[in-house]
Amino acid sequence: MEKPYPVPTPTSQPFWDALREHKLKLQRCNECEALIYYPRANCTQCLSDDFEWEELSGEGTLYTYTVARRPTHPAFADEVPQLIIVVELDEGVRLTSTLVNGGEDDLEIGMRLKPVFQDVPDHDVTMLRYEPA
Ligand SMILES: [Zn+2]
Known part of the structure; x- marks a missing residue:
């Protein structure tokens, strides 16, 4: 079974474009300076739609995790046990x-x-994974 991959939207396209260049860029609100993840049309703090795309190191710490011993989807059967993690970036975004x-x-x-930029050429997408620093 083929794995599902993200399909960029007009709002998230810059995020996926940056990953393809092996960079992490997130939206920074020009009104209140909040850093926003995931990409969206309005700031989560003040609802402004005035953003800059800011490049980050992508480094952070392990906030929490789960070990999926059964596939979360049949297409991921080859990845079990899947180590699903929540990363807290040094800038505070999880x-x-x-x-x-x-x-x-x-x-x-x-x-x-630290981030690992995993290219998936067949789908023209780069996935953001993590490894121990
Ligand atoms: Zn804002």
């Missing part, structure tokens, strides 16, 4: 990803993580 280049025994809340 995002969901998966741990690569590490195993279940490596997971420790608060551990340093």
Whole structure:
């Protein structure tokens, strides 16, 4: 079974374009300076639609995780146990990803993580994964 991959929208296109260049860019509100994830049309804090796309290091710490021992979708059966993580970026935003280049025994809340830009040429998309720093 083929895995589902993200389909960029006009709002999220700059986010996916940056990942393809192996960069992480998130929206920064020009009105209140809030950093916003996931990409959206309006600021989560003040509803402004005036943004800049800001490049971040992508580094952060492990906020929480779960080990999926059964596939979350039949297409992910080859990835179990899947290490599903929530990363807290150094700038404070939390995002969901998966741990690569590490195993279940490596997971420790608060551990340093760095981004892995995983190209998926067949789908013209780059996925944001994480590995131990
Ligand atoms: Zn704002």
